[in-house]
Amino acid sequence: ASAQSVEYRLGTGTPPSHVWTKAAERLAEQVGEKSGGEIKISVFPAAQLGPESDLLQQMQVGVLDMSIVSAAAASARGPAFLAWFSPFAFADVEEAIAASKGETAQEILETLKPQGIRGLGYVFAGMRHILTTNKAATTLDDLAQKKIRITPFPGMQVWWAAAGAVPTPVQLADVYQSLDSGLLDGVDIDLDALVGQSLQQVAKHLTVSNHMAFPGVVMINENSWGKMSAEQQEIFDTVLDETLSWASDLQIETEQRLLSQLEGEIEVVRLEDAKSVFSTANKAFDDAFEKIPEVAKFQSEIAQ
Amino acid sequence: MRQIRQLSTALTASSHALARLELWLCQILIVAFSTLLLVNVTMRYTVSAPIYFAEELAVYILIWMAFLAIAATIARQEMIALTFVADLASRRLRRGLHILVDLIVLGMVVALAWVSWRWLQSPAMQFEQALTLGMVKRPFYAIVPIFFSLATLHTAANLLRHLTPPTPEDRPPVHATLERAP
Amino acid sequence: MTGVMFAGLLAIGMPVAFVLLAAAFVFMFATGNFAVLDAIPQILFSGLEVFDLLAIPLFILLGELMNSGGITTRLIAAAKLILGRLPHALAYVCLTANLMLASIMGSATAQIAVMTRVMVPEMEQDGYSRGFATALTAAAGMLGPVIPPSMIFIIYGVIAQVSVADMFIAGILPGILLFALLVLLVTLRAPRQTVHSENAAPAQPADPWRVLGAAAAGLLIPVVIVLGISFGVVTPTESAALATAIAVILGVAVYRALHWRDVSGILTRTALNSALVLFLIATAKVFGWLLTYAHVPQELATFLQGMTSNATVFLLLVFLLGIGIGAFLDGIAALIIMVPILLPMATAIYGIDPIHFGVVICMTLTIGLLTPPVGTGLYIAVAVVDLPFLTLVREILPFVLVTMLVVVLIALWPALTLWLL
Numbered sequence A: 001a002s003a004q005s006v007e008y009r010l011g012t013g014t015p016p017s018h019v020w021t022k023a024a025e026r027l028a029e030q031v032g033e034k035s036g037g038e039i040k041i042s043v044f045p046a047a048q049l050g051p052e053s054d055l056l057q058q059m060q061v062g063v064l065d066m067s068i069v070s071a072a073a074a075s076a077r078g079p080a081f082l083a084w085f086s087p088f089a090f091a092d093v094e095e096a097i098a099a100s101k102g103e104t105a106q107e108i109l110e111t112l113k114p115q116g117i118r119g120l121g122y123v124f125a126g127m128r129h130i131l132t133t134n135k136a137a138t139t140l141d142d143l144a145q146k147k148i149r150i151t152p153f154p155g156m157q158v159w160w161a162a163a164g165a166v167p168t169p170v171q172l173a174d175v176y177q178s179l180d181s182g183l184l185d186g187v188d189i190d191l192d193a194l195v196g197q198s199l200q201q202v203a204k205h206l207t208v209s210n211h212m213a214f215p216g217v218v219m220i221n222e223n224s225w226g227k228m229s230a231e232q233q234e235i236f237d238t239v240l241d242e243t244l245s246w247a248s249d250l251q252i253e254t255e256q257r258l259l260s261q262l263e264g265e266i267e268v269v270r271l272e273d274a275k276s277v278f279s280t281a282n283k284a285f286d287d288a289f290e291k292i293p294e295v296a297k298f299q300s301e302i303a304q
Numbered sequence B: 001m002r003q004i005r006q007l008s009t010a011l012t013a014s015s016h017a018l019a020r021l022e023l024w025l026c027q028i029l030i031v032a033f034s035t036l037l038l039v040n041v042t043m044r045y046t047v048s049a050p051i052y053f054a055e056e057l058a059v060y061i062l063i064w065m066a067f068l069a070i071a072a073t074i075a076r077q078e079m080i081a082l083t084f085v086a087d088l089a090s091r092r093l094r095r096g097l098h099i100l101v102d103l104i105v106l107g108m109v110v111a112l113a114w115v116s117w118r119w120l121q122s123p124a125m126q127f128e129q130a131l132t133l134g135m136v137k138r139p140f141y142a143i144v145p146i147f148f149s150l151a152t153l154h155t156a157a158n159l160l161r162h163l164t165p166p167t168p169e170d171r172p173p174v175h176a177t178l179e180r181a182p
Numbered sequence C: 001m002t003g004v005m006f007a008g009l010l011a012i013g014m015p016v017a018f019v020l021l022a023a024a025f026v027f028m029f030a031t032g033n034f035a036v037l038d039a040i041p042q043i044l045f046s047g048l049e050v051f052d053l054l055a056i057p058l059f060i061l062l063g064e065l066m067n068s069g070g071i072t073t074r075l076i077a078a079a080k081l082i083l084g085r086l087p088h089a090l091a092y093v094c095l096t097a098n099l100m101l102a103s104i105m106g107s108a109t110a111q112i113a114v115m116t117r118v119m120v121p122e123m124e125q126d127g128y129s130r131g132f133a134t135a136l137t138a139a140a141g142m143l144g145p146v147i148p149p150s151m152i153f154i155i156y157g158v159i160a161q162v163s164v165a166d167m168f169i170a171g172i173l174p175g176i177l178l179f180a181l182l183v184l185l186v187t188l189r190a191p192r193q194t195v196h197s198e199n200a201a202p203a204q205p206a207d208p209w210r211v212l213g214a215a216a217a218g219l220l221i222p223v224v225i226v227l228g229i230s231f232g233v234v235t236p237t238e239s240a241a242l243a244t245a246i247a248v249i250l251g252v253a254v255y256r257a258l259h260w261r262d263v264s265g266i267l268t269r270t271a272l273n274s275a276l277v278l279f280l281i282a283t284a285k286v287f288g289w290l291l292t293y294a295h296v297p298q299e300l301a302t303f304l305q306g307m308t309s310n311a312t313v314f315l316l317l318v319f320l321l322g323i324g325i326g327a328f329l330d331g332i333a334a335l336i337i338m339v340p341i342l343l344p345m346a347t348a349i350y351g352i353d354p355i356h357f358g359v360v361i362c363m364t365l366t367i368g369l370l371t372p373p374v375g376t377g378l379y380i381a382v383a384v385v386d387l388p389f390l391t392l393v394r395e396i397l398p399f400v401l402v403t404m405l406v407v408v409l410i411a412l413w414p415a416l417t418l419w420l421l
């Protein structure tokens, strides 16, 4: 069929080196190729079109066609996304990837529908770990009253506050200096960002806790989606599936590589009983968000 | 003409009164975010208990302050503009340029007032959270439509004043305000 | 077409911030993409939703407090005491007082506003022409954002995701170089001015130690800031709030010059002057968004890339581009538009250190404060001292050329920024 060609703009809030942006670039390239140039996607990385909350708003009014934003940012508009931050739901990024194919993960994407947005899938940044300046965090006592930099959104804030630490929002660019000067005692972070900012130079104790996953959500405006013919949509879906599993493999490999790199540079403690160490914090998370139906449903689906 | 002049006088008076109110609020807001930052530093350093929402709240206060102060600079005709063409022009032509600029700006701020009120009513606004404050962000966003509504009023007053021949309170635009603030 | 429209609106005297917004309307009518308008409210809001922008009103407030609280006059008195015996002493006093002030304040516009008000009348009394005195003081205001602390470096740090503290350290040598070359220029040019009194110091200073002590109390502010940042008490942005608190305490308790009746005026001027800058920043965000959306930066990047493969040549091109853009746009507004376009090229293609690049682009765009037609520093100076705009433009030209020379030297020798790191 000689379908019309479509042109999309895709925005991300992450830098070019981040796996989400890489996935976006690959998607654009492959979709262009497989559709014979009929579907053209231009990628705007690094918040060129605005921070994640702006990207969501621009998608909603239809000025932006596609984006990959964090589930944390999406949770400001659809609280169901908080289910992803259920503490210790996944032992590693592979388990999180597996869960993204489940029924509840898809239902969470559906909650974007009233905003005119179609959730297409998930692409994962690394698992969250704890990097500290003084000593590794093996008990809650090690974290008591410690100033820990977090990504500011309710899921993470509730959990860290209940763990007895002092969740401190500091701009990511200031974290290096703040750890160095003692303004911060630690940071809740994934290994990509840790190595990307050379934080191992100023904080020498890494606790591999895997306490939360950090998914990005791939989405498209409903009207933009409708501009494709059924045939084009099929091509798009196939390429997207292929891209997401490519990104998953990349993330799993990166996670292992960075971990062994760090083991040669700083103290790395694998916290095997992390879930019980943080039991009070986990309970606080459940208490705070049990009203959201998807949270309970997701947790029980994963537990099976 | 007389009715226009009366309307112009009334509108100018209310525009100036509003500008005073805007600047009075700005004074309070500046004190508020400065104090908030200092209290946060003190709490964090002395008792290791930073105010979790301090940064976010300080930024929203800044944004409210900024838009209110911008509205006041519109009323006072103190915005940064290039005036060297107008400076060379005759009195008549200069007035014409003022009227033309006011008309275009009025068109823009009316359109943006309409768009931003619609934006504030959009469904996502019911959800979007101010993350560290743990409340909906809508009250903070409200300053944008408020600003464009204030700008509409101030610009309309400026336009009417330029349309009616000069009166004693008519002042040329100035670039910076250091000596002229109360 | 869009460019002509843009120039036309500027020329008829439309406020610059509204010209930047008008671009969205032009784009909308030209492309029929009306959704663009719906994106504007959010972009305006989030353009200001940046913690480090709090530094803008805080530095302006600090300047107002230092003036009203008598800190500025104490710094000048101390500079006079030290340099008063030199011929043409007041010109050097002006530069030195600006250097001291620069270690406290972070913005050129705030510093120009403070210093022109106190220095120009004094220099005029001594026989300097108003044009020369204003040009010298305005040019010396350039030290404000180069010597740490610096608002524009903070904002660059945020956009470029580099350490603000590193940016501060990288600014020290360029600041000293700029100061040295300004001293050299004054030595060459000041003799043409008729000066009444050969030296500026009073015959018998009342009590030299008292004068120095009073200034030292003022210079406590940079010491507290540096210690505060390095010991993790405050972030660079918070340090501006800390500095205002110290300025209040000094003004009220030590110098006894700050009074309750001044407060309303100080705060109102802070609000109005912040508004001028903040509206430009917010509307420049809309403009920059529009350019990006329309693929302009991507094309510009390809164009620049095609011109050279040499890092130094690239930096010099960026310098020329920055001077051109700085002629029309406020420094911070221009920074927000240019950095996301140019920095990725600078680091990835030309291998330029982001800190080095940051100092070059921040200083280049700061020069724009002193160049016509849109020069916020010039506008503030002429508003304060009542001088024809074109007279100041003519008088400041040699100073602007010296400042440009400094930036070119820094572009050629990265060590000038990176050596202290």
Ligand code: NA
Pocket: C101, C102, C103, C104, C105, C106, C107, C143, C144, C145, C146, C147, C148, C149, C150
């Ligand atoms: Na400075």
Ligand code: NA
Pocket: C326, C327, C328, C329, C367, C368, C369, C370, C371, C372, C373, C374, C375, C376
């Ligand atoms: Na300029």
